[in-house]
Amino acid sequence: MTEIYLDNAATTPMDKNVLNDMYDKMQNVYGNASTLYSIGRKAHTVLEDSRDVIANSINAKPDEIIFTSGGSESDNTAILQTAEARKNLGNHIITTAIEHEAVLKPLAYLEEQGFKVTYLPVDETGVISLDDFKDALDDDTILVTIMTANNEVGSHMPIHEIGEILKDHQAWFHTDAVQAYGLLDIDVNEDHIDLLSTSAHKINGPKMTGFLYRRTGVDFPSFVKGGDQEKKRRAGTENIPAISGFATAVSQITPELKHELHDRYYGFKHQIIDALNDNDIDFVVNGTVEDNPVQHVFNIWIKGIASDIILANLDLEGIAISAGSACTAGNIEPSHVLMAMFGNDTNRSSQSIRISFGKFTTDSEIDAFTTALVKVIKRIKKVD
Known part of the structure; x- marks a missing residue:
């Protein structure tokens, strides 16, 4: 059958070019990218070359890309760590009623901790009203987290317009772009995006690999505690074959x-x-x-x-x-x-x-x- x-x-399904690249890296680039000897430096070069490819795909700087285990970790990091870092500025967060569970569940946790979350309604096409968004925004809003494209119905949110509204507001703007990355043109500067989450396995790359874009100046402690990898922003030895495979998948998308x-x-x-x-x-x-x-x-x-x-x-x-x-x-x-x-x-x-x-x-x-x-x-x- x-x-x-x-x-x-x-x-x-993984692209054959991704599979071939990962197999090569598994065989030939097995060093720890944090070590100083030549085998480790070789891995570090692959890591940084991959970072360059991925940063260019969203018009970001390479040092604004943090490699993670995927979309869920990236979403959790952006949401929970923003709330922790900015709780002295306010306790209000804006999202939508149709976000992925990787956004809704950390927000539910924050509500238990005393944060106020506004869940914007959507119309029958699955899109929010910008008037509703403007009405919800206030001086206590510290984070707006709104997905770029919905994973169940494919609706596209007005990300650019939201970014324009927020560019002079204290709130950081996070978007879960897991379903949009690789299909839409994304420019984090034109859209005034501060934080963006993706996952490699949605674009014919490997599972358990993703990245969090974090704009320069958007600072919070590492979500994963441990070593000083990713410039102390995400602990854990980098998965070089998977990250390289991710970059290869990105490079296929013209x-x-x-x-x-x-x-x-x-x-x-x-x-x-x-x-x-x-x-x-x-x-x-x-x-x-x-x-x-x-x-x-x-x-x-x-x-x-x-x-x-x-x-x-x-x-x-x-x-x-x-x-x-x-x-x-x-x-x-x-x-x-x-x-x-x-x-x-x-x-x-x-x-x-x-x-x-x-x-x-x-x-x-x-x-x-x-x-x-x-x-x-x-x-x-x-x-x-």
């Missing part, structure tokens, strides 16, 4: 590829929509397809069928999709993102599926997926 993988928002993938993913969505319409399937798109710079995530409500039933049946066909964030998979619950968009009383949150594309996804795979999806839906409806 041929496997079709359409859950790239959860993780992506402006031309970004444009090509945007158009290809947009076409995939319309392939699916056309197939469902042609077969009289009762469905609704969650979010928006048009005028969205983030096209790799597609979320649809299949009316009347629980999402876990669809997932299980497609899995039997060798097709992998999801019902939402992979970080809550294995315990399928109604999506907090869809409830924020459409309310708690709708069946959308438990009857929707997420299809997410990657650079290795093909037209033929989308055709096979739509054929299988229509077959599954009609079979379940007939049983009902």
Whole structure:
């Protein structure tokens, strides 16, 4: 049975160039980058060359890049350490109701410690109102943490406009860019971003590797205590093969590829929509397809069928999709993102599926997926 993988928002298969680079580094660059002898200096050179590649990808300075274990550590570091470092300036934080758990859970912890958190609502396209944001901002606000692109519906937040509003405010601006990095052009200076989180495994790189961009002047203690690695900003011996693989994955992403993938993913969505319409399937798109710079995530409500039933049946066909964030998979619950968009009383949150594309996804795979999806839906409806 041929496997079709359409859950790239959860993780992506590693690029062969990344695998080859990592294998080479595992064999030949095994030294500790903090040591002074030649084997260690060789590792240090790879580390800093990788830092340069990644810094250039967001128009940052190399020494503003801190390598981490991934998006969750980067988010936790940005949020918890900002709160600790700036609690004398205020106790208010602004976020959105549809953030990833890696943002929501540290914020819940901070609320237990006495911080005040404003969770901005979103409209039916999954986007906040700038007027709501301006109304929430006050003199006690020390941090704004708003994702660049949502992991369940693909909505794109007005990051540039938020940065413009905050550029003369005391609040630091953090964005979880895990789902946007590699797909959108990100310029931390033009967007006035102070802190930015990413993860390598979303762009065909290795798991357990990411970075936190921290603007010069944004200072707080290391979240991970221990040695003096990463200029005393993140303890732990750097994973040179994974970091080098991350940089290789980044180097594969050209402006031309970004444009090509945007158009290809947009076409995939319309392939699916056309197939469902042609077969009289009762469905609704969650979010928006048009005028969205983030096209790799597609979320649809299949009316009347629980999402876990669809997932299980497609899995039997060798097709992998999801019902939402992979970080809550294995315990399928109604999506907090869809409830924020459409309310708690709708069946959308438990009857929707997420299809997410990657650079290795093909037209033929989308055709096979739509054929299988229509077959599954009609079979379940007939049983009902």
